[in-house]
Amino acid sequence: MPISFRPVTLDANHGDEAAMLVFRDERLSAIVTRLGAEHGGLAGRWFVETLFTESADMLHVTLSSLTDLESLLVRS
Amino acid sequence: MNFNDNNAFDLVVARLNKLNRLSSACTAAIAALPFVRESVPADAHIVREGQMATHCCFLIDGFACRYKVAHDGGRQIASFNMAGDILDLQHLLLSVADHSVQTITAATYLRVPSAALRLLTQEHADLAEALWRDTLIDASIFREWVLNVGRRDAKTRIAHMLCEFAVRYQAAGFGTPERFTLPMTQEHIADATGLTPVHVNRTLRVLSESGLIARDGRKIVIADWKRMQQAADFDPLYLHGAVAVG
Numbered sequence: 540m541p542i543s544f545r546p547v548t549l550d551a552n553h554g555d556e557a558a559m560l561v562f563r564d565e566r567l568s569a570i571v572t573r574l575g576a577e578h579g580g581l582a583g584r585w586f587v588e589t590l591f592t593e594s595a596d597m598l599h600v601t602l603s604s605l606t607d608l609e610s611l612l613v614r615s
Numbered sequence: 616m617n618f619n620d621n622n623a624f625d626l627v628v629a630r631l632n633k634l635n636r637l638s639s640a641c642t643a644a645i646a647a648l649p650f651v652r653e654s655v656p657a658d659a660h661i662v663r664e665g666q667m668a669t670h671c672c673f674l675i676d677g678f679a680c681r682y683k684v685a686h687d688g689g690r691q692i693a694s695f696n697m698a699g700d701i702l703d704l705q706h707l708l709l710s711v712a713d714h715s716v717q718t719i720t721a722a723t724y725l726r727v728p729s730a731a732l733r734l735l736t737q738e739h740a741d742l743a744e745a746l747w748r749d750t751l752i753d754a755s756i757f758r759e760w761v762l763n764v765g766r767r768d769a770k771t772r773i774a775h776m777l778c779e780f781a782v783r784y785q786a787a788g789f790g791t792p793e794r795f796t797l798p799m800t801q802e803h804i805a806d807a808t809g810l811t812p813v814h815v816n817r818t819l820r821v822l823s824e825s826g827l828i829a830r831d832g833r834k835i836v837i838a839d840w841k842r843m844q845q846a847a848d849f850d851p852l853y854l855h856g857a858v859a860v861g
Binding site for chain 2: 552553554555574577578581586596599601
Protein backbone atom coordinates (compact mmCIF):
# COMPACT_ATOMS: atom_id res chain seq x y z
CA MET A 540 0.00 0.00 0.00
CA PRO A 541 2.51 2.66 -1.14
CA ILE A 542 2.06 6.24 0.02
CA SER A 543 3.34 9.06 -2.18
CA PHE A 544 3.34 12.85 -1.96
CA ARG A 545 3.11 15.60 -4.54
CA PRO A 546 3.92 19.18 -3.44
CA VAL A 547 1.41 21.85 -4.48
CA THR A 548 0.79 25.51 -3.76
CA LEU A 549 -2.68 26.40 -2.49
CA ASP A 550 -4.61 29.34 -3.89
CA ALA A 551 -5.48 30.44 -0.34
CA ASN A 552 -5.61 33.87 1.27
CA HIS A 553 -4.75 32.74 4.77
CA GLY A 554 -1.01 32.33 4.39
CA ASP A 555 -0.66 28.54 4.56
CA GLU A 556 0.12 27.95 0.90
CA ALA A 557 2.64 25.08 1.02
CA ALA A 558 0.73 21.83 0.75
CA MET A 559 1.00 18.19 -0.26
CA LEU A 560 -1.38 15.94 -2.12
CA VAL A 561 -1.15 12.57 -0.44
CA PHE A 562 -1.75 9.42 -2.49
CA ARG A 563 -2.31 5.88 -1.33
CA ASP A 564 -2.07 3.29 -4.12
CA GLU A 565 -2.02 6.25 -6.52
CA ARG A 566 -5.42 7.40 -5.30
CA LEU A 567 -5.77 10.85 -3.73
CA SER A 568 -6.15 10.19 -0.02
CA ALA A 569 -5.58 13.52 1.73
CA ILE A 570 -4.47 17.12 1.38
CA VAL A 571 -2.15 18.47 4.05
CA THR A 572 -0.74 21.97 4.54
CA ARG A 573 2.42 23.18 6.23
CA LEU A 574 1.42 25.58 9.01
CA GLY A 575 3.15 28.95 8.92
CA ALA A 576 4.72 31.09 11.63
CA GLU A 577 1.41 32.75 12.55
CA HIS A 578 0.29 29.47 14.14
CA GLY A 579 2.76 29.85 16.98
CA GLY A 580 3.63 26.50 18.53
CA LEU A 581 2.06 24.63 15.63
CA ALA A 582 4.29 26.31 13.03
CA GLY A 583 6.04 23.82 10.78
CA ARG A 584 3.59 21.01 11.49
CA TRP A 585 1.45 19.37 8.82
CA PHE A 586 -2.31 19.96 9.12
CA VAL A 587 -4.71 17.44 7.59
CA GLU A 588 -7.07 19.74 5.68
CA THR A 589 -9.07 17.14 3.82
CA LEU A 590 -9.27 13.42 4.07
CA PHE A 591 -10.86 11.16 1.50
CA THR A 592 -10.60 7.95 3.50
CA GLU A 593 -12.99 7.10 6.32
CA SER A 594 -10.39 7.68 9.05
CA ALA A 595 -12.29 10.62 10.44
CA ASP A 596 -10.09 10.72 13.54
CA MET A 597 -7.21 11.88 11.34
CA LEU A 598 -9.09 14.84 9.92
CA HIS A 599 -7.75 18.20 11.13
CA VAL A 600 -4.99 16.69 13.23
CA THR A 601 -1.50 18.18 13.04
CA LEU A 602 1.58 16.00 12.58
CA SER A 603 5.23 16.76 13.03
CA SER A 604 6.33 14.99 9.85
CA LEU A 605 5.07 13.41 6.67
CA THR A 606 6.51 10.12 7.93
CA ASP A 607 3.98 10.24 10.79
CA LEU A 608 1.21 10.84 8.27
CA GLU A 609 2.45 7.95 6.15
CA SER A 610 2.39 5.66 9.18
CA LEU A 611 -1.16 6.67 10.05
CA LEU A 612 -2.37 6.13 6.49
CA VAL A 613 -0.75 2.73 6.25
CA ARG A 614 -2.42 1.67 9.48
CA SER A 615 -5.88 3.02 8.61
CA MET B 616 -26.02 29.80 53.17
CA ASN B 617 -25.92 33.57 52.87
CA PHE B 618 -28.94 35.82 53.39
CA ASN B 619 -29.38 39.54 52.90
CA ASP B 620 -26.03 40.12 51.18
CA ASN B 621 -27.18 43.55 50.07
CA ASN B 622 -25.95 43.78 46.49
CA ALA B 623 -25.39 40.18 45.47
CA PHE B 624 -28.31 40.11 43.05
CA ASP B 625 -27.97 43.63 41.63
CA LEU B 626 -26.59 42.52 38.25
CA VAL B 627 -29.24 39.86 37.85
CA VAL B 628 -32.04 42.21 38.85
CA ALA B 629 -30.75 44.80 36.38
CA ARG B 630 -30.80 42.20 33.63
CA LEU B 631 -34.27 40.93 34.53
CA ASN B 632 -35.57 44.50 34.68
CA LYS B 633 -34.65 44.88 31.01
CA LEU B 634 -36.80 41.86 30.24
CA ASN B 635 -39.79 42.81 32.36
CA ARG B 636 -40.16 45.66 34.82
CA LEU B 637 -39.99 44.16 38.30
CA SER B 638 -41.99 45.60 41.19
CA SER B 639 -40.13 46.86 44.23
CA ALA B 640 -41.66 44.01 46.25
CA CYS B 641 -40.31 41.51 43.74
CA THR B 642 -36.88 43.12 43.75
CA ALA B 643 -36.82 42.97 47.54
CA ALA B 644 -37.88 39.31 47.47
CA ILE B 645 -35.06 38.47 45.05
CA ALA B 646 -32.56 40.24 47.30
CA ALA B 647 -33.78 38.07 50.20
CA LEU B 648 -33.26 34.78 48.34
CA PRO B 649 -30.95 32.30 50.07
CA PHE B 650 -27.73 31.65 48.15
CA VAL B 651 -24.16 30.42 48.32
CA ARG B 652 -21.51 32.59 46.71
CA GLU B 653 -18.84 30.59 44.89
CA SER B 654 -15.60 32.00 43.47
CA VAL B 655 -13.77 29.64 41.13
CA PRO B 656 -10.77 29.78 38.77
CA ALA B 657 -10.89 29.49 34.98
CA ASP B 658 -11.92 26.10 33.56
CA ALA B 659 -13.90 25.14 36.67
CA HIS B 660 -17.13 23.23 36.22
CA ILE B 661 -20.24 24.89 37.60
CA VAL B 662 -22.56 22.21 36.24
CA ARG B 663 -21.70 18.77 34.85
CA GLU B 664 -23.93 16.95 32.40
CA GLY B 665 -25.83 14.14 34.09
CA GLN B 666 -25.69 15.51 37.63
CA MET B 667 -28.80 16.07 39.73
CA ALA B 668 -29.56 19.77 39.71
CA THR B 669 -31.05 21.39 42.77
CA HIS B 670 -29.85 24.96 42.26
CA CYS B 671 -29.85 27.69 39.64
CA CYS B 672 -26.58 29.58 39.18
CA PHE B 673 -26.38 33.34 38.62
CA LEU B 674 -23.06 34.52 37.19
CA ILE B 675 -22.05 37.80 38.83
CA ASP B 676 -18.41 38.08 37.73
CA GLY B 677 -16.33 36.59 34.92
CA PHE B 678 -17.23 34.52 31.87
CA ALA B 679 -18.49 30.98 31.31
CA CYS B 680 -19.75 28.72 28.56
CA ARG B 681 -22.35 26.00 28.15
CA TYR B 682 -21.33 22.92 26.21
CA LYS B 683 -22.02 19.32 25.24
CA VAL B 684 -19.55 16.61 24.25
CA ALA B 685 -19.83 14.05 21.43
CA HIS B 686 -18.86 10.40 21.98
CA ASP B 687 -15.46 11.00 20.34
CA GLY B 688 -14.66 13.79 22.79
CA GLY B 689 -15.45 16.68 20.46
CA ARG B 690 -16.86 19.61 22.39
CA GLN B 691 -19.57 21.92 21.09
CA ILE B 692 -19.94 25.17 22.99
CA ALA B 693 -23.59 26.26 22.85
CA SER B 694 -23.24 29.71 24.38
CA PHE B 695 -20.88 32.16 25.97
CA ASN B 696 -22.11 33.76 29.17
CA MET B 697 -21.13 36.86 31.06
CA ALA B 698 -21.86 38.47 34.40
CA GLY B 699 -25.60 38.99 34.89
CA ASP B 700 -26.55 35.80 33.04
CA ILE B 701 -28.45 32.95 34.65
CA LEU B 702 -26.38 29.94 33.66
CA ASP B 703 -28.86 27.11 34.13
CA LEU B 704 -32.36 28.48 34.53
CA GLN B 705 -33.71 25.16 33.21
CA HIS B 706 -32.95 23.73 36.64
CA LEU B 707 -35.83 25.75 37.99
CA LEU B 708 -38.00 22.93 36.64
CA LEU B 709 -35.70 20.18 35.32
CA SER B 710 -33.82 18.06 37.82
CA VAL B 711 -31.00 16.58 35.71
CA ALA B 712 -28.33 18.63 33.92
CA ASP B 713 -28.43 17.88 30.19
CA HIS B 714 -25.25 19.84 29.45
CA SER B 715 -22.24 21.22 31.26
CA VAL B 716 -21.33 24.75 32.32
CA GLN B 717 -17.68 25.71 32.72
CA THR B 718 -15.91 28.96 33.51
CA ILE B 719 -13.72 30.59 30.87
CA THR B 720 -12.11 33.01 33.31
CA ALA B 721 -12.00 33.23 37.07
CA ALA B 722 -15.62 33.76 38.03
CA THR B 723 -18.05 34.29 40.86
CA TYR B 724 -21.59 32.97 40.89
CA LEU B 725 -24.51 32.60 43.25
CA ARG B 726 -26.07 29.17 43.80
CA VAL B 727 -29.74 29.66 44.54
CA PRO B 728 -31.94 26.74 45.59
CA SER B 729 -34.34 26.00 42.74
CA ALA B 730 -37.21 25.46 45.19
CA ALA B 731 -36.80 28.95 46.65
CA LEU B 732 -36.67 30.56 43.21
CA ARG B 733 -39.63 28.50 42.03
CA LEU B 734 -41.67 29.65 45.01
CA LEU B 735 -40.80 33.25 44.18
CA THR B 736 -42.07 32.85 40.62
CA GLN B 737 -45.39 31.62 42.03
CA GLU B 738 -45.67 34.69 44.24
CA HIS B 739 -44.45 37.26 41.68
CA ALA B 740 -45.88 37.04 38.18
CA ASP B 741 -43.54 39.82 37.03
CA LEU B 742 -40.53 37.65 37.92
CA ALA B 743 -42.07 34.61 36.23
CA GLU B 744 -42.56 36.67 33.05
CA ALA B 745 -38.99 37.99 33.14
CA LEU B 746 -37.60 34.46 33.51
CA TRP B 747 -39.89 33.17 30.75
CA ARG B 748 -38.63 35.93 28.44
CA ASP B 749 -35.04 35.10 29.38
CA THR B 750 -35.67 31.45 28.46
CA LEU B 751 -37.29 32.36 25.14
CA ILE B 752 -34.43 34.66 24.21
CA ASP B 753 -31.96 31.93 25.14
CA ALA B 754 -33.79 29.64 22.72
CA SER B 755 -33.63 32.32 20.04
CA ILE B 756 -29.88 32.64 20.54
CA PHE B 757 -29.48 28.86 20.31
CA ARG B 758 -31.41 28.90 17.00
CA GLU B 759 -29.09 31.60 15.69
CA TRP B 760 -26.08 29.51 16.71
CA VAL B 761 -27.47 26.48 14.87
CA LEU B 762 -27.74 28.65 11.75
CA ASN B 763 -24.27 30.01 12.36
CA VAL B 764 -22.60 26.62 12.72
CA GLY B 765 -24.70 24.87 10.11
CA ARG B 766 -24.96 27.33 7.25
CA ARG B 767 -22.37 30.09 7.42
CA ASP B 768 -18.80 29.93 6.16
CA ALA B 769 -15.88 30.22 8.57
CA LYS B 770 -15.33 33.95 8.09
CA THR B 771 -19.01 34.83 8.56
CA ARG B 772 -19.32 32.44 11.50
CA ILE B 773 -16.51 33.97 13.48
CA ALA B 774 -17.49 37.51 12.54
CA HIS B 775 -21.03 36.77 13.75
CA MET B 776 -19.76 35.35 17.03
CA LEU B 777 -17.65 38.49 17.53
CA CYS B 778 -20.62 40.77 16.77
CA GLU B 779 -22.87 38.98 19.24
CA PHE B 780 -20.20 39.07 21.92
CA ALA B 781 -19.56 42.77 21.27
CA VAL B 782 -23.24 43.71 21.53
CA ARG B 783 -23.80 41.69 24.69
CA TYR B 784 -20.56 43.00 26.19
CA GLN B 785 -21.81 46.53 25.69
CA ALA B 786 -25.25 45.74 27.07
CA ALA B 787 -23.69 44.29 30.20
CA GLY B 788 -21.93 47.61 30.69
CA PHE B 789 -18.39 46.35 30.12
CA GLY B 790 -17.41 48.50 27.14
CA THR B 791 -18.29 49.48 23.62
CA PRO B 792 -18.99 47.14 20.71
CA GLU B 793 -16.14 48.70 18.76
CA ARG B 794 -13.45 47.85 21.31
CA PHE B 795 -13.36 44.88 23.68
CA THR B 796 -11.16 42.12 25.07
CA LEU B 797 -12.10 38.54 24.35
CA PRO B 798 -12.04 36.34 27.44
CA MET B 799 -12.03 33.14 25.39
CA THR B 800 -9.13 31.33 23.72
CA GLN B 801 -9.01 30.33 20.07
CA GLU B 802 -9.88 26.80 21.26
CA HIS B 803 -13.09 28.14 22.79
CA ILE B 804 -13.92 29.99 19.57
CA ALA B 805 -13.21 26.82 17.58
CA ASP B 806 -15.54 24.79 19.80
CA ALA B 807 -18.24 27.44 19.52
CA THR B 808 -18.08 27.69 15.75
CA GLY B 809 -17.46 24.06 14.79
CA LEU B 810 -14.01 24.87 13.43
CA THR B 811 -10.49 23.86 14.39
CA PRO B 812 -8.09 26.22 16.20
CA VAL B 813 -6.03 26.28 12.97
CA HIS B 814 -9.06 27.49 11.00
CA VAL B 815 -9.91 30.04 13.70
CA ASN B 816 -6.37 31.42 13.60
CA ARG B 817 -6.47 31.69 9.82
CA THR B 818 -9.93 33.25 9.79
CA LEU B 819 -9.03 35.88 12.39
CA ARG B 820 -6.06 36.72 10.18
CA VAL B 821 -8.34 37.04 7.14
CA LEU B 822 -10.71 39.31 9.12
CA SER B 823 -7.72 41.45 10.13
CA GLU B 824 -6.27 41.64 6.64
CA SER B 825 -9.63 42.60 5.18
CA GLY B 826 -9.75 45.51 7.63
CA LEU B 827 -12.84 44.31 9.47
CA ILE B 828 -11.04 43.96 12.79
CA ALA B 829 -7.73 44.95 14.33
CA ARG B 830 -6.17 42.57 16.85
CA ASP B 831 -3.65 42.88 19.60
CA GLY B 832 -3.65 39.55 21.37
CA ARG B 833 -7.21 39.17 22.61
CA LYS B 834 -7.98 42.87 22.24
CA ILE B 835 -10.32 43.44 19.32
CA VAL B 836 -11.16 46.70 17.59
CA ILE B 837 -13.97 46.86 15.05
CA ALA B 838 -13.25 49.92 12.98
CA ASP B 839 -16.43 49.94 10.89
CA TRP B 840 -19.31 48.40 12.81
CA LYS B 841 -21.77 48.59 9.89
CA ARG B 842 -19.37 46.83 7.52
CA MET B 843 -18.62 44.21 10.18
CA GLN B 844 -22.34 43.52 10.68
CA GLN B 845 -22.74 43.01 6.95
CA ALA B 846 -19.75 40.66 6.77
CA ALA B 847 -21.11 38.75 9.77
CA ASP B 848 -24.69 38.48 8.48
CA PHE B 849 -25.51 39.90 11.92
CA ASP B 850 -28.99 41.22 12.66
CA PRO B 851 -29.52 41.70 16.42
CA LEU B 852 -33.27 41.08 16.05
CA TYR B 853 -32.81 37.58 17.50
CA LEU B 854 -31.63 39.11 20.78
CA HIS B 855 -35.10 40.69 21.14
CA GLY B 856 -33.93 43.86 22.77
CA ALA B 857 -32.76 41.97 25.83
CA VAL B 858 -29.37 43.43 25.31
CA ALA B 859 -30.53 46.99 24.69
CA VAL B 860 -28.65 49.37 26.92
CA GLY B 861 -30.64 51.14 29.59
